[in-house]
Amino acid sequence: MSTNSNGIAQQTKFAPSVGLPGGTEPTLVGSKEVLVGRALARLRSIPGDLEKYTFLASLKSRNENIFYSLVGSHMKECTPLIYTPVIGLACQNWSLIHPPPSTYQTPASALYLSINDLPNIGQILADLKTRVPKDEMEISVVTDGSRVLGLGDLGVGGMGISMGKLSLYVAAGGVNPKATLPIVLDFGTDNEKLLADPLYVGLRQRRLPDAECEAFVDVFMAEMHKTFPNMIIQFEDFHTTLAFPLLFNNREKYPCFNDDIQGTGAVVLAGAIRAFALSEIPLKDQRILFFGAGSSGVGVAETICKYFEKQGMTEEEAKAKFWLVDSRGLVAHNRGDTLPEHKRYLARSESDAPKLKTLSEVVEHVKPTALLGLSTVGGTFTKEILQYMGKINKKPIVFALSNPVKQAECTFEQAVEGTGGRVMYASGSPFDPVQFEGQKYEPGQGNNMYIFPGLGLGAILAKVKSIPEDLVHASAQALADSLTVEEKERNLLYPDVERIREVSMTIAVGVIRAAQKLNVDRNEELRGMNDAQLLAFVQNQMYHPLLDL
Ligand SMILES: NC(=O)C1=CN([C@@H]2O[C@H](COP(=O)(O)OP(=O)(O)OC[C@H]3O[C@@H](n4cnc5c(N)ncnc54)[C@H](O)[C@@H]3O)[C@@H](O)[C@H]2O)C=CC1
Numbered sequence: 001m002s003t004n005s006n007g008i009a010q011q012t013k014f015a016p017s018v019g020l021p022g023g024t025e026p027t028l029v030g031s032k033e034v035l036v037g038r039a040l041a042r043l044r045s046i047p048g049d050l051e052k053y054t055f056l057a058s059l060k061s062r063n064e065n066i067f068y069s070l071v072g073s074h075m076k077e078c079t080p081l082i083y084t085p086v087i088g089l090a091c092q093n094w095s096l097i098h099p100p101p102s103t104y105q106t107p108a109s110a111l112y113l114s115i116n117d118l119p120n121i122g123q124i125l126a127d128l129k130t131r132v133p134k135d136e137m138e139i140s141v142v143t144d145g146s147r148v149l150g151l152g153d154l155g156v157g158g159m160g161i162s163m164g165k166l167s168l169y170v171a172a173g174g175v176n177p178k179a180t181l182p183i184v185l186d187f188g189t190d191n192e193k194l195l196a197d198p199l200y201v202g203l204r205q206r207r208l209p210d211a212e213c214e215a216f217v218d219v220f221m222a223e224m225h226k227t228f229p230n231m232i233i234q235f236e237d238f239h240t241t242l243a244f245p246l247l248f249n250n251r252e253k254y255p256c257f258n259d260d261i262q263g264t265g266a267v268v269l270a271g272a273i274r275a276f277a278l279s280e281i282p283l284k285d286q287r288i289l290f291f292g293a294g295s296s297g298v299g300v301a302e303t304i305c306k307y308f309e310k311q312g313m314t315e316e317e318a319k320a321k322f323w324l325v326d327s328r329g330l331v332a333h334n335r336g337d338t339l340p341e342h343k344r345y346l347a348r349s350e351s352d353a354p355k356l357k358t359l360s361e362v363v364e365h366v367k368p369t370a371l372l373g374l375s376t377v378g379g380t381f382t383k384e385i386l387q388y389m390g391k392i393n394k395k396p397i398v399f400a401l402s403n404p405v406k407q408a409e410c411t412f413e414q415a416v417e418g419t420g421g422r423v424m425y426a427s428g429s430p431f432d433p434v435q436f437e438g439q440k441y442e443p444g445q446g447n448n449m450y451i452f453p454g455l456g457l458g459a460i461l462a463k464v465k466s467i468p469e470d471l472v473h474a475s476a477q478a479l480a481d482s483l484t485v486e487e488k489e490r491n492l493l494y495p496d497v498e499r500i501r502e503v504s505m506t507i508a509v510g511v512i513r514a515a516q517k518l519n520v521d522r523n524e525e526l527r528g529m530n531d532a533q534l535l536a537f538v539q540n541q542m543y544h545p546l547l548d549l
């Protein structure tokens with residue numbers, strides 16, 4: 001990453017301006033605080049969520065510095081509007097709100113590549129390179145929109161999630177906005193509503209078979225790497241049948257990772273490390289049940305399983321702590337269907353496994369200490385299940401991680417009430433604190449937004465060749481270690497979201513050190529720095545809109 005002011009040095013200076021008769025500006029435009037305050041007041045005056053989203057998108061395009069100052073100083077209020085849950089609504093309505101003003105602003109602020117572009121990808125990227133305002137692009141979030149949050153196939157509407165994640169790279173990770181590139185690969189859509197919608201802005205044809213998508217991505221990745229050799233690629237919201245092959249095909253060749261598999265793995269591991277400790281149950285006695293065995297469920301389960309091994313368990317001992325449930329019941333070798341590759345590693349073998357079809361049956365069979373939902377199905381952690389978790393555990397762990405809010409397996413309030421206030425809870429989308437029997441309870445937000453900004457920042461600064469699993473584990477450990485004494489006293493599982501930039505910095509340092517250990521770093525200058533110097537270096541490299549106003 002080059003210096004902070006790169007690409008943003010020519011921003012408007014906000015000295016009070018004196019109006020001339022007939023001028024286009026009012027008499028007093030205001031100081032930066034006033035400009036941010038004015039944007040906030042305007043935002044709060046807008047009644048609808050989608051309208052708030054389009055206002056913020058328009059602000060981002062008109063003045064990036066005010067946008068990022070506003071978001072950075074009001075993370076709790078703005079994150080739900082530029083990210084989950086409102087981003088889901090934006091993706092669902094993409095054909096109506098497209099192009100958001102930000103795509104007009106710079107010609108390289110978004111890239112749609114369709115299957116018809118396959119022969120020309122190299123040329124398209126070379127042209128784009130001549131138009132990007134920064135000498136080197138640093139990070140791209142790439143999706144094909146085939147599984148956007150828990151909302152299913154939204155086709156090119158997935159652009160919203162790529163843009164939202166990159167806004168957080170800037171606001172929470174301090175990446176230069178000019179070095180970010182959201183990309184949608186338009187492989188068609190299997191969403192009947194979109195196929196029938198004359199206003200749909202993507203290809204109105206059915207999705208290509210996975211093998212053809214994989215072949216497209218082979219070409220895409222090679223051309224991206226040729227054009228932007230240091231660019232980190234984040235795969236996002238690909239349907240599970242593509243998510244795993246794309247990760248395995250590319251992870252050793254290029255600096256890339258899958259956010260749903262690995263970012264989610266790391267953020268949930270970090271929250272779980274803390275919850276396991278608070279539960280006062282040793283790791284060897286934990287029994288962890290996953291409701292949902294897709295890219296994120298399996299990604300998280302395998303990440304925690306590896307952590308157990310690092311804590312001294314054998315592979316078999318670690319695997320024995322996990323149970324996965326999918327739409328056919330307990331995932332088991334002997335249940336009579338052919339399990340897809342990603343479900344085999346943690347599939348069970350006990351003789352009664354095939355009989356366990358519903359979540360309630362599996363919960364009663366397993367007696368879990370921790371119940372984690374990554375199923376996309378809202379409300380599935382019923383009152384009875386939550387009460388049962390409360391009955392068998394002193395401090396039950398319940399993570400309802402599906403996004404957006406309606407897809408959460410239970411709300412925070414339901415979890416608190418069902419367990420008599422003893423739950424250790426995290427959700428993917430934010431919930432408000434809850435009052436129960438005169439006491440205030442605060443939920444955790446177990447969302448990969450705590451990981452990817454810091455993981456990406458560390459990978460950019462170290463100029464990594466690839467992102468091995470140890471870098472992901474380092475990001476989880478750094479997040480778990482980042483809670484302050486005050487946050488621990490509040491029984492939080494994750495740091496306060498207002499501190500996310502500071503947390504990202506710590507994660508970046510952990511990731512850089514892990515990259516150095518594995519020799520995947522190309523920025524060898526960082527090797528000579530001690531930890532304090534490295535932290536100062538990371539901080540100094542971070543884009544900071546307030547300084548540049
Ligand atoms: N909190 C976070 O940071 C993240 C949350 N997620 C959320 O996780 C959810 C799942 O994502 P993926 O794993 O990619 O999706 P997926 O569609 O691949 O997996 C869903 C899994 O749930 C199972 N399932 C669906 N309906 C079910 C039912 N009625 N009963 C039992 N099992 C059922 C499916 O069989 C499948 O195993 C999404 O809502 C997504 O938003 C994903 C990534 C990060």
Ligand SMILES: CC(=O)C(=O)O
Binds near residue numbers: 237260428448
């Ligand atoms: C948060 C996220 O990546 C998802 O829900 O897919």
Ligand SMILES: [Mg+2]
Binds near residue numbers: 149236237259260
């Ligand atoms: Mg995702």
